[in-house]
Amino acid sequence: MRGIDLKRYRNELGLKQNELAERLEIERSLISKIESGKRTISKTMEKKIKTVLHLNGGVNSVEAKIDFLRVRFKTLDVQTVIEKILHMDMNWFTHENRGFYHYTETFYYGSIRIFRNPEDSNMGIMLDLSGEGCRQLEQIFEEDNDRSWTEFFWSLYEDDLFGQGVVIDTKITRIDIALDELIVDGEVNFDLYDLKEKMEQGLVDTTFKNFDFNGGFAYEGGKMVNKGLSLYFGSRQSPLYFNFYQKDYELARKEKMSVEDTRLKHEIKNRYEIRLADEKAFLFIEYFLSSGESLDWLVKEIINASLTVYEIENDLKVFCQSWYNVIDKMEGLKLSVKGEKPSIEKTLRWLTNYLAPSLKMIKLIDNYMGTNELMERIDLAELKEKHEEMIDMVCVDAKDLLLGNGSNSDLREYMSQEFDLEEEYAF
Incomplete structure (x- = not known):
């Protein structure tokens, strides 16, 4: 564990340095030194931090697989x-x-x-x-x-x-990755109803603006059948969408078996499915290739970037242990294999698929009018957040864009200087 990881955990829990120090029963100055990189975290201290904040995750067995793929070839x-x-x-x-x-x-x-x-x-x-x-x-x-x-x-x-x-021209338009939580003797599976309740109680921080759920019973074959709980984060039309559901109940309905027999046959409890479309699908594949990491690691990292789940212990907020037994509380990307970065061709393909049509439209209008007025207006335009995100799409690492925290300060400074120079020498 690094100092920047400890600082991130502290900020997510909304703790001041002295409050974290009190929980860990150490001096506040030691927290400050660790977070600033002046002191390293000993193995004993790391074990205590993980125990107190409920970071001992990754206990439950999971298996990741590609569950849907759509690719267009021109x-x-x-x-x-x-x-x-x-x-x-x-x-x-x-x-x-x-x-x-x-x-x-x-x-x-x-x-x-x-x-x-x-x-x-x-x-x-x-x-x-x-x-x-x-x-x-x-x-x-x-x-x-x-x-x-x-x-x-x-x-x-x-x-x-x-x-x-x-x-x-090749375009990956959608990819779904399924993370199956397996049923293993001695392991306690996560209860998705607990995550639903935590959403309702405000104990989940999320980047999604929409949350929905579905469950209940259906009358099938002359009897009432439990459909199982499904949780939905985001919109089906958005480039990133989560669907967490009780896979054992789905399989039981599909195969007309009891839930108990289905669990014995398939040994699956829950499924955590992430759906990526268009730019997000493109970025996921680039990140997958350039990082060399496994699918289950990348799925967990995407979920962690979108959801932070808490619980209350002794009137204090800590990370939800049962949730992170499945998902893990990541300390940052751990590269197991150094992959080669895809060539500049990937950037040109992105431009072709997502930006070139708009640029061509502007060019045709400008040529038809016989003036340079449109291009001059482009030079004078102020970039909004969505436009800066497009610039980041080309200039920022795929990981940062995929996880939603991409920025490029050097590029921002360069653009600012360019615009300042244009104004200074304008006449």
Whole structure:
């Protein structure tokens, strides 16, 4: 544990240095020295801090998996996508003259689906993998010299993706990651009703503006069946969305089994699902590749950046031990493998997908009017927060943007100086 971690924990709990020192039964000056980096935290002190603040997490067993993936390739060449990207045989796929999402054709192998509209090259090809489709593709990976998701995603960054000397614009539009909390003898699983109550009691700090839940019973097969509790953070239309639910009850309804038998069969209690779309999906993959970390670690870090859960102990606020037994209270990114940063091509792809259309519109209007008035107005415009976020999207590390704390002070200072110079020498 580092001094900056201790300071973050103290601030999250709303404690002053003397209040934290009192809980730890040490001098306030020692807290100050630790947080400023003048003193290190001994193993004995770290153990005491974790015990007092309830930071001894990561007890419960969890398993992370990709549960949904959607990738668009701006090409109509289905066969090459199947052979070069999926490493599969075109002959394995069945073709139908109907599709989804405004596509008119479907090529499918089990739950691995590819959509195409041959009348619209701008729509390209959409690779659509449900949870079952992801599992089927993983089986293909195993047969393909133990290929992995990491290798699959790295292949999407290749400049000559199809080996034809043609640059293919590739866009990851959505990815869902599921963190399953397993049922293990001797471990106590987290009760999602507890998280719901803490939300209602104001014991959860969150970056989300929307929270909803669903539960109750349904009349099925002549009897009332418990649907289980589902918690929703954010909006389905937003680029980041959480869905935490009692997976054991969902499986019991689906397979028409008792909850007890379902738990014995699948050994899963809760599922913590994060859904990332558009920019967030793009950033997650970049972060995944550049950090070299495991999926479960990254999911926990995203959840930690969005939710902080507390409980009251002896009239004092501490971190919720049962929650962090599952999620962990991270001390910052621990790089296990130093991954290579994706090339500048990833930035150009972001510009193509999210910014270039607006710039092209401005350019066409400016050319049509035969003046430079629009560009002059752009130079004089004041950037708002949403515009600065767009600049950060290109200039700030993927991790900071993904976790919602990205900023680039050097860039801000540079832009400020540039604007000051323009005003000084304007005539």
